[in-house]
Amino acid sequence: MKNYDVAVCGGGFAGISAALAAAREGKKVVLFEKEYMLGGLGTAGLITIYLPLCDGYGRQVSFGIAEELLKLSITYGAEDRYPANWLDGIGTRTENDTRYMVQYNAQLCAILLEKRLKENGVDIMYGSYAVDTDTENGRITTLYVQNKSGRIAYPIRTVVDATGDCDIAHFAGVPTETFKQGNKLAAWxxxxxxxxxxxxxxxxxxxxxxxxxxxxxxxxxxxxxxxxxxxxxxxxxxxxxxxxxxxxxxxxxxxxxLATIPQIRMTRRIVGEYEMADAEMHTYFEDSVGMVANWKKRGPVYEVPFRTLYNKKVKNLIVAGRCTSVDEDLWEAMRVIPCCAVTGQAAGTAAAMTDDFSALDISALQKKLVANGVVLHEKDIL
Ligand SMILES: Cc1cc2nc3c(=O)[nH]c(=O)nc-3n(C[C@H](O)[C@H](O)[C@H](O)COP(=O)(O)OP(=O)(O)OC[C@H]3O[C@@H](n4cnc5c(N)ncnc54)[C@H](O)[C@@H]3O)c2cc1C
Structure with missing residues (x-):
């Protein structure tokens, strides 16, 4: 089978962001997606509201690929919730104004996401379910993918788990936690x-x-x-x-x-080197890889520590999206589309740089993220 520098499992907003970031670092990237469209819950799941990039008091907190994909999703117009104050400078940005979020067309967005990945040289493998891994000495050596060709063994350098359910981490024996309360039924x-x-x-x-x-x-x-x-x-x-x-x-x-993937919010997440808590809003993290807001309320800003994306038990695996290491309270805020894009960009950039995440030079990663538009710390926003 072909050799890739970075294998991304899952083509939701997290996986797309990771694949884009890794490909832009000049790496050979493959993205395995079990469906036949990109976007995950954000397209096939009909969750078409790209929640805010801003804190609700007029400050943008998420940048880089998170903002790029928001704009891409409305290339041909927003379906609803167009934030003219942010995109056209009409009106002001205060606590009473529209937050920086949009509602987009799912089908068009999926096509545009695919086009953007292809333009960046990512190989997309549709209908490809990642079903198992081989690990040796704390590393994933082989990723097994099932598709129309049968079961294929891919040799692995680094893997980004963007399956939303932490499938790859689970296969590889990384500690995980499940969502204790269970999810309510949705039928969007x-x-x-x-x-x-x-x-x-x-x-x-x-x-x-x-x-x-x-x-x-x-x-x-x-x-x-x-x-x-x-x-x-x-x-x-x-x-x-x-x-x-x-x-x-x-x-x-x-x-x-109708949605063609199950509309489920929180399932399984990694137990990372650090577990971030909801109470840690406005906390400075030395190893921040970007910031996110809280869609539920105006005000909170969270810096995202790199350590929430990996567990050193398996050195060459990193997660992104709705399965990063956060407590049950913060999970509800961290699972949404902009946050998935923020962690995706960080994970993809890191995966392009190393095959041992616990040994990565964080300041080198941060330099690359900043060069690609990310703002790392709350003290750096106006
Ligand atoms: C009812 C509901 C309402 C929501 N409302 C909002 C909202 O208004 N705004 C908002 O921003 N967010 C909302 N969310 C949350 C948000 O949609 C998701 O959390 C976010 O889109 C997750 O992105 P992701 O890339 O991490 O995961 P996903 O979108 O789940 O993508 C994972 C992808 O991986 C694929 N996959 C899974 N397992 C494998 C495997 N083993 N091998 C290969 N491929 C695999 C899946 O097919 C999928 O395409 C809502 C979610 C739900 C369910």
Whole structure:
């Protein structure tokens, strides 16, 4: 099989950011994606709201590829929530203004993401499920991928686990944690009616102030094949019920798009060299690789320590996206699209530089990130 410098598993926003970053460092990069489109939950999952890059008080905190992909997603116009104050300088940026976020078209976004990766020389392997690893002396030596050709063994230098579920870390024996509370059912879908094409956000998060009802009392881990299938069927059932109700007052309404991957928020995450807690907002981290905001409330800013992306038990594996090392409270804020792009860019850049993440020269990594538009510390934003 072909030899690559960096193998990225998972083509959601985290994996895409990692692949782009590694390829831009001149490395040979392959991205394995089990579906036949890029974007993960952000496209196939119909989660089309790119949450804020700013803190809600007019300060941008996430930059680099996180901002590049937000802009890319609305190349041909936003579906909704266009932040004119950020993109066109219209109006002011204060606590009462629109945050720097957008709603994009999922299908168009998937095509544009694919084009951007190809322009940067990334090999995309669709329909390719990473199913196992061989490890030797604390390193992954082989990654097994299953696709139409059968089961293929890829020799490995470094792996970025951007599967969202920490699959590769789990196969390789890296310590992981699961989401204790379990996930509520979601059934986001698109419908068309006389006034256009609309996102229906059915199924809420566990947050005070979130509108909408819970679709069922049951919680889901997202890590059991049978349970996931039941969850998807339930979600389809609720979609039908919701649409039948809607049709009574909106006879022109037609269900137009269903998610093709399970809409599950938090499943399994790595236990990294450091576990960041929600209380650590506004904390200076020497090894910060970028910053993220909190979509739930205005104000908090988190620097992301590099140590939350790896565990030295397996030297050549790094994670990105919704499975980094954070506590249960912060997970809800860290799992969203901009944060996945921030950790993706850091992981991909690091993977281009080393095959032993615990031995990486952090200041050299930070220099590269800064050269590529990332701002590392809160003290450096206005
Ligand atoms: C109901 C719901 C509402 C949400 N609302 C928002 C919101 O409004 N805004 C927001 O920003 N975020 C929201 N989120 C969270 C956000 O969508 C995701 O957390 C984020 O998109 C995750 O990106 P990721 O790249 O880490 O993972 P994913 O998007 O899950 O991507 C992982 C990719 O890896 C692939 N994959 C998985 N396992 C393997 C494997 N073993 N081999 C090969 N490929 C594999 C998957 O097919 C997928 O494409 C929501 C999530 C849900 C479920």
């Amino acid at each position: 879908y698109y419908f068309t009616n006389d006034s256009g094409y609309h996102l229906q956000q059915l199924g809420v998060v566990d947050e005070p102030g979130q509108t909408g009802e819970s679709l069922t009392k049951r919680r889901f881990s997202g890590l059991d094949g049978e349970e996931i299938s039941e969850m998807v069927c339930l979600s389809h059932e609720r979609t039908l019920k919701h649409w039948l109700e809607k049709r009574k007052t909106d006879p022109g309404a037609v269900i137009s798009t």
